[in-house]
Amino acid sequence: MSDELLVVRCRLGERDALAELVRAWHAPVWGYVRRMIGPGEADDVTQEVWLAVVRGLPGLRQPERFTPWLFTIARRAVTNRLRAEYARPEVAADAEPVTPDPADALVDRAELLAGLAALPAREREVLILFHLQDLPLETCAAICDVPVGTVKSRLSRARRLLREELNRKEGRP
């Protein structure tokens, strides 16, 4: 069943549709939250996200845009917990050379998970959304509320930082 149909059924007030929606999206939301803020608060923040989703569902006018809407709510909850980290000024977008097509720049999943925690929040979130959640660039841009170009730039920077972090861990120069 498509997400759009599930959302329409939820907006009608069908409890089983809501349960199905939570079952379908709980793991991705929890994974995103846990990788952003760590395991300590992941359960509480994920619950906060779902409460906001449940309260917001009756007013969701575009059910077909459920995924970016859901992750925007999750990102807001994460941003609230990581205020200090998000408050740091970002490296200028044009300072990072962008790879021609980020989809071609494959990142090994195991390596990504190993080095993710060391990255700054903005770079960490685009890596999670793009490589772990497999969301398209446009959806990542909508969730982060930045242009697609900025997402590409953050992805390039994130991959470079990830490589540096992994080299550092392995003791390579």
Add this chain to the structure above:
Amino acid sequence: MNADEMISRLSGPLSLRRRVATVAVLLGGLFGAAFVGLLWLTEPVLPVRTQLAFGGLVLVGLGWAGYGGWVLSRRTPLFALDRVIAGWLALAATGLLAGSTALVAVTRGGVHPAAYAMVGVLVVVAVGNLVRARASRGALLRRKRELGG
């Protein structure tokens, strides 16, 4: 925490009984305050203490209505079916208020024109809400059928 644990944690805000009870609190407070206000308006001369008592009752009613409105807007989701139920409840409460106003008008030889205006506005708002809620639910049901649900 897995998905089923999360679903059980969400059961509070999703309880139909709780949502209907919140709508009833809002409507009870609103129409209680309106009815007491109506009685107050129809009494030409009242001692100060009685006027204070009427004022207090109106404030209590408005307080409950405010609480119900805050819970509904901030804490509890109202889905399409809930809005239709709430619309019917509001219309029933408005009908009760209109009937009470008519009864007071007949037994006391008329009420203040502001009371008629207030009841008229509430009836129009209640009917409008119900029509909108039904139309919105109808549109969602059509969309559900289009999507094969």
